Structure formats: structure tokens, C-alpha cells
Amino acid sequence: MDPVSPTHELPALLVFLPRPLIVFPERETMRRRVTTSVLSIAIFFLLAASFSLHVFRHLLPSGNAINSRTLTQPVDRLRNYAVGEAAVSVLRVLRSPPRHRPPPTESVLLLDWDVLLLPSPNTSTAASGRPLSCLFHTGATSPARPAGPVAFLCSLPNSLRRFRPFYTPRLSGASSNASGWVGQEDPPREMLRSTQLAYESVSTADDVIVFVKGVNRRRDRDLPASSLRCVFSPASGGAAVATTSVISSAQEAFRCAHPPAAEVSSIGPFRVSISTGPEAAPIPTIANYHRPRGPARAGRLSICACTMVFNAAKFLPEWVVYHAAIGVERFFLYDNGSEDELESVVGRLGSQGFNVTTRFWPWPKTQEAGFSHCAVVNRDECEWMAFIDVDEFVFSMDWDDSDQPNRSMMGSLVAVGPEVGQISIKCLEFGPSGQMAHPRGGVTQGYTCRRRNEERHKSLLRLDAAAFSLVNSVHHFELREGFQTKQVEVGEARLNHYKYQVWKEFKAKFRRRVSAYVVDWKEPMNLASKDRPPGLGSDPIEPKGWTDMFCEVNDTRLRDATRRWFTEVQLDGAERMAWDS
Numbered sequence: 291m292d293p294v295s296p297t298h299e300l301p302a303l304l305v306f307l308p309r310p311l312i313v314f315p316e317r318e319t320m321r322r323r324v325t326t327s328v329l330s331i332a333i334f335f336l337l338a339a340s341f342s343l344h345v346f347r348h349l350l351p352s353g354n355a356i357n358s359r360t361l362t363q364p365v366d367r368l369r370n371y372a373v374g375e376a377a378v379s380v381l382r383v384l385r386s387p388p389r390h391r392p393p394p395t396e397s398v399l400l401l402d403w404d405v406l407l408l409p410s411p412n413t414s415t416a417a418s419g420r421p422l423s424c425l426f427h428t429g430a431t432s433p434a435r436p437a438g439p440v441a442f443l444c445s446l447p448n449s450l451r452r453f454r455p456f457y458t459p460r461l462s463g464a465s466s467n468a469s470g471w472v473g474q475e476d477p478p479r480e481m482l483r484s485t486q487l488a489y490e491s492v493s494t495a496d497d498v499i500v501f502v503k504g505v506n507r508r509r510d511r512d513l514p515a516s517s518l519r520c521v522f523s524p525a526s527g528g529a530a531v532a533t534t535s536v537i538s539s540a541q542e543a544f545r546c547a548h549p550p551a552a553e554v555s556s557i558g559p560f561r562v563s564i565s566t567g568p569e570a571a572p573i574p575t576i577a578n579y580h581r582p583r584g585p586a587r588a589g590r591l592s593i594c595a596c597t598m599v600f601n602a603a604k605f606l607p608e609w610v611v612y613h614a615a616i617g618v619e620r621f622f623l624y625d626n627g628s629e630d631e632l633e634s635v636v637g638r639l640g641s642q643g644f645n646v647t648t649r650f651w652p653w654p655k656t657q658e659a660g661f662s663h664c665a666v667v668n669r670d671e672c673e674w675m676a677f678i679d680v681d682e683f684v685f686s687m688d689w690d691d692s693d694q695p696n697r698s699m700m701g702s703l704v705a706v707g708p709e710v711g712q713i714s715i716k717c718l719e720f721g722p723s724g725q726m727a728h729p730r731g732g733v734t735q736g737y738t739c740r741r742r743n744e745e746r747h748k749s750l751l752r753l754d755a756a757a758f759s760l761v762n763s764v765h766h767f768e769l770r771e772g773f774q775t776k777q778v779e780v781g782e783a784r785l786n787h788y789k790y791q792v793w794k795e796f797k798a799k800f801r802r803r804v805s806a807y808v809v810d811w812k813e814p815m816n817l818a819s820k821d822r823p824p825g826l827g828s829d830p831i832e833p834k835g836w837t838d839m840f841c842e843v844n845d846t847r848l849r850d851a852t853r854r855w856f857t858e859v860q861l862d863g864a865e866r867m868a869w870d871s
């Protein structure tokens with residue numbers, strides 16, 4: 291929760307004090323009364339001021355509460371330091387009218403001691419060329435790497451992990467325009483927790499969807515929408531400016547009515563969150579509120595694809611080039627904090643004419659929420675959305691004999707009646723196929739032996755058919771009334787899932803699972819789970835005979851087709867695949 295911000299609470303307390311001076315008394319007694327008033331006001335003011343100073347003493351901003359010098363000191367000393375300057379701050383508050391304030395620098399503690407740092411918009415990050423780092427209140431630092439357009443990721447230094455609370459670091463190496471507004475130099479704020487957080491919001495013409503962790507904690511036990519409220523408050527902190535009703539509550543997605551425009555038009559920006567009862571404080575929020583979107587633009591793309599990625603840059607070109615050729619027009623990647631060259635690979639694909647967009651999505655166990663988000667954000671952009679992973683390739687036996695891929699191929703899969711809201715395609719799981727290293731030419735070229743039976747399924751969703759609640763299980767969505775799911779048989783279309791790759795890749799993928807559905811294979815539990823590779827123990831060491839595991843059927847259909855479709859002959863006569871750079 292935001293601490294009560296003194297710049298918001300104090301003016302209300304102090305502004306009513308001078309009022310007796312304005313109510314003019316009778317002329318004869320005026321002087322005496324004025325004297326008395328002034329005296330009592332002075333006394334009251336002193337009492338009130340010292341009381342409020344006592345109450346707010348560790349919240350009061352001071353001229354330079356955090357600078358590089360004081361940052362090296364313990365927080366308690368910072369607080370004492372702040373009290374000495376309090377009176378000055380109060381007067382400054384009295385003089386300055388309420389105005390637009392940018393949010394302060396905030397941070398969220400993620401899993402594995404990762405810290406997501408959201409610098410105040412008034413912090414310039416295009417700084418001095420010095421490497422950026424997170425500077426913690428003890429003076430400890432750790433390197434900061436960009437995470438999306440406005441955030442940074444750094445690791446909480448070891449020396450701080452044993453001490454509670456955790457304080458928000460500052461972005462060091464950046465310059466800051468401190469002079470613009472009161473409150474910039476607040477004492478350190480506590481970190482927010484990713485387990486209790488409104489982390490994202492999307493506005494449609496009709497409502498605002500807020501993504502929140504910590505409300506619906508248990509599967510199938512979603513709190514009723516009627517017990518919740520949507521709360522809108524200034525991003526800089528302070529009291530709510532509006533609350534509205536929640537229309538739908540499912541998983542981590544909450545649909546709320548927009549507040550009246552007047553409530554959120556004056557002093558912005560605003561944040562949105564959910565509160566679970568009249569007395570309950572809203573869940574802490576970093577979700578910015580946007581006013582309703584305008585009317586949808588005309589014309590939608592037919593088919594797009596949406597996926598979660600973590601360190602998938604190496605696999606991306608093959609997946610994008612292939613699916614673009616068979617008719618996927620746009621790709622949305624939800625990046626779970628990749629540490630590889632994702633952005634440069636995406637940039638290169640963009641310059642080659644592929645439309646790939648990344649969105650930073652570091653929230654733990656939010657694959658369903660990410661897909662809900664993708665479905666609702668792109669509803670005006672795409673008619674169909676394929677929710678498949680970067681190691682999954684759509685293929686149809688009907689394409690076996692084609693000399694060239696064409697953009698109508700995927701289209702033929704979605705050429706269905708208007709009552710079909712979702713198309714469910716089964717997965718065939720490929721094994722290491724005797725490979726010892728990442729195959730030359732890509733996964734489609736090297737992995738050609740698979741398990742016999744299909745496992746699981748993935749879906750193409752007609753975005754207009756997604757249930758209002760946006761409920762999904764990653765593999766498929768719940769649909770609105772009147773729509774149904776079409777199950778496609780493997781003979782018609784299937785997904786080649788390159789699940790069990792060479793040991794090095796498999797290990798890396800499972801070290802940090804992007805899918806919430808894959809059990810942690812290192813934990814000796816759920817040994818019978820479908821997600822657990824059969825025959826694999828719970829040790830991260832290469833099982834004996836790995837290269838030949840999961841090999842029941844030789845299946846070279848996709849390899850053969852892609853060889854035909856994507857082989858390019860170089861000037862020197864050498865061959866390579868279109869996605870090899």
C-alpha cells in the first residue's frame with residue numbers, strides 16, 4: 291500500500307485553520323477577537339503541526355532525503371534526517387496548489403530475488419552513457435538491464451535479502467529532474483510484491499479490464515464480482531478519486547465499469563486496482579488507467595499468433611518465417627524477462643518485413659492472464675489468434691504436396707461456419723531424434739522422430755468468441771454462448787511440438803519454465819503428471835539414452851515440406867534455410 295502521502299493529507303488538515311480570520315466579527319470587538327483568534331490559532335497550529343509531524347514524521351519529504359550520500363546510510367537515519375526539515379516541507383505544501391504529479395519510482399519484488407524497477411517518468415534513462423544500476427538504500431548496487439520500454443530488472447543484492455522490509459532502489463547512472471514537483475525525494479518506499487498486485491489494465495470502449503494477483507487465489511474459487519470494487523486513484527499516491535462496480539471476476543482478470551470522465555480528467559495520471567470489500571484497502575497497483583478507447587478501426591487481420599517467450603530468440607526466426615509464410619500476419623510475444631538477444635532478433639525480423647511485437651510480461655504464473663490480455667487487447671486487430679508456443683508448428687497433410695507455401699494455408703483451417711469460435715489442434719511430440727546438438731537448419735530439419743500418440747492440444751481462437759470473463763486454460767478459451775469448439779483430427783491438421791530437444795536445450799527450457807502448466811521436473815512430485823517427460827527422473831542430469839528417447843514413429847513430413855519451401859541456394863552454391871541469418 292502507498293503510505294499516506296503528506297502532500298495529499300496535510301493541506302486538508304491545515305487549510306481550514308485560517309478560516310476564523312475570514313469570518314469577520316463586529317467592529318468593536320474585532321481587535322480583541324482577532325488577537326484571541328490569532329493566539330488560539332497559533333496554539334492550535336503548533337499542536338496540530340507537532341502532532342502531524344509526529345504522525346507523519348517518517349513520511350515527510352525533505353529537500354534532499356535521498357541523495358547519493360544519504361543513500362549509503364541506514365534508513366532509520368534517513369528518517370531522522372527528514373524530521374528536521376519537516377517544517378519547511380509543510381510550508382512548501384501549503385503554497386503549492388494541487389497539480390499533476392508523476393508517479394514516484396516504484397519497484398516490485400519478483401521471484402528469484404529479481405526486482406522490477408519502474409523509475410518515475412521524471413527520471414531520464416537515456417543518461418550519461420554510464421552503465422545503469424539499481425542503487426539500494428544501503429549503498430549496495432546491482433546491474434540494471436532494460437525490461438520493456440519503461441522498466442528495468444535487477445537482482446536484490448545478497449546483503450539485503452535477510453532484512454525486511456525491502457526498499458525500492460533508485461536507478462543510478464540516470465539523471466533526475468528533481469525540481470519539478472514536491473515529493474520527488476520521498477524517503478525510500480517499500481517494494482511491492484508480485485503476489486499482491488494489480489499489474490496491468492486494458493481499456494475497451496465499454497469497460498476496463500484489470501489484471502490482479504492476490505484476489506482470486508484458488509482455481510475455481512473466484513470471488514463473486516459483486517463483492518469487489520474497482521478503485522481509481524492518482525498514480526502519485528493518495529486517496530481514491532472514483533470507485534466503480536466489477537462486472538466480471540475470473541482468474542486474474544477483472545472487468546470494471548469506467549469511472550465518469552469528470553472524476554479522472556483533472557489531475558492525472560491514474561491507476562486502477564481492485565478492493566475486496568468496503569473496508570479493505572485496494573490491492574497495490576502499478577496498472578495505469580487509460581480512458582475508453584475510440585471506435586475500432588476498420589479492417590482486421592485474419593490470423594495472428596500470440597505466445598509467451600523466455601530466451602527463445604534462437605528459435606524465433608524459424609517459427610516466424612514459417613508461420614508468416616502459411617498465413618499468420620502478426621506475432622505478439624509476451625516476454626517473461628528474456629536474457630538473450632530477443633530484441634535484436636525481433637528488430638531484424640521487423641526489417642525483413644515480419645510484424646512481431648514484444649510485450650514485457652514478467653509476472654509469475656500468469657500465462658492464462660497473458661493470453662486473456664492478448665485476446666482482449668487485439669480484438670480489433672485480428673479476427674483469429676493462434677495460441678501456440680515457439681516450439682510448435684502448425685502443419686496439415688494437405689500441404690504435403692505443395693511446392694510453395696501460401697498465405698491461404700492457415701486460412702483454410704479457419705474457413706469454418708460462424709458458429710465455430712475455436713479450433714482445437716492436437717500436438718505430436720517430437721524427441722531428440724538422435725541429434726547431439728541444436729540441428730543445423732532448425733528444429734524442423736533435425737527433429738523427425740516422435741511419440742506415436744498425440745498429446746494435448748492448442749487452439750486458434752476467434753477473438754470475438756472469447757467468453758466475457760476471458761477465462762482460459764492456456765490450451766483453450768471458454769467461449770461465449772452460441773459458439774462452439776471444432777476439434778480437428780490429426781489427419782487434417784496437427785502441431786509438430788519439438789518438446790524434447792537435445793539435452794542442453796531441454797534443460798535450459800525447464801530450468802525456467804515459461805509455462806505454468808509444466809510441473810517443475812526437478813521436484814520429485816507429480817511423478818505421474820502428463821507434463822513430466824516419461825522415464826525422466828527428478829535430476830537435472832542427462833538421462834541415459836536421451837538422444838533416442840521419445841522416438842516411436844519417424845515423421846519427416848514437415849521436414850520435407852519446409853526443405854522444399856525454404857531452402858535458399860547461396861551464390862557460392864551452398865544451401866541454407868530462409869531463417870538462417
Ligand SMILES: *[C@@H]1O[C@H](CO)[C@@H](O)[C@H](O)[C@H]1NC(C)=O
Pocket residue numbers: 412413414465466467
Ligand atoms: C531536465 O530539465 C531540463 C530543462 O528543464 C531538460 O533539458 C532535461 O532534458 C531534463 N532532464 C530530464 C532527465 O528529464
Ligand SMILES: *[C@@H]1O[C@H](CO)[C@@H](O)[C@H](O)[C@H]1NC(C)=O
Pocket residue numbers: 591620640643644645646
Ligand atoms: C504491424 O501491423 C500493424 C497493423 O496491422 C501496423 O500498424 C504496424 O505498423 C505493423 N508493423 C510493422 C513493423 O510492420
Ligand SMILES: *[C@@H]1O[C@H](CO)[C@@H](O)[C@H](O)[C@H]1NC(C)=O
Pocket residue numbers: 401598626651652653654655656657660801802803804805806
Ligand atoms: C516467468 O518465469 C518465472 C521464473 O521462472 C516463472 O516463475 C513464471 O511463472 C514465468 N511467467 C510466466 C508467465 O510463465
Ligand SMILES: *[C@@H]1O[C@H](CO)[C@@H](O)[C@H](O)[C@H]1NC(C)=O
Pocket residue numbers: 688689691692695696697698699
Ligand atoms: C495454397 O496452397 C494450398 C495447398 O497446396 C492450395 O490448395 C491452394 O490452392 C493454394 N492457394 C493459393 C492462393 O495459391
Ligand SMILES: *[C@@H]1O[C@H](CO)[C@@H](O)[C@H](O)[C@H]1NC(C)=O
Pocket residue numbers: 739841842843844
Ligand atoms: C527411423 O528411421 C531410422 C533411419 O531410417 C531407423 O533407423 C529407425 O529405426 C526408425 N525409427 C522408427 C521408430 O521407426
Ligand SMILES: CC(=O)N[C@H]1CO[C@H](CO)[C@@H](O)[C@@H]1O
Pocket residue numbers: 390391392411412413467470471
Ligand atoms: C521529463 C519529465 O517527465 N518531466 C516532467 C517532470 O514533472 C513535471 C511536473 O509534473 C512535468 O511538468 C515534467 O514534464
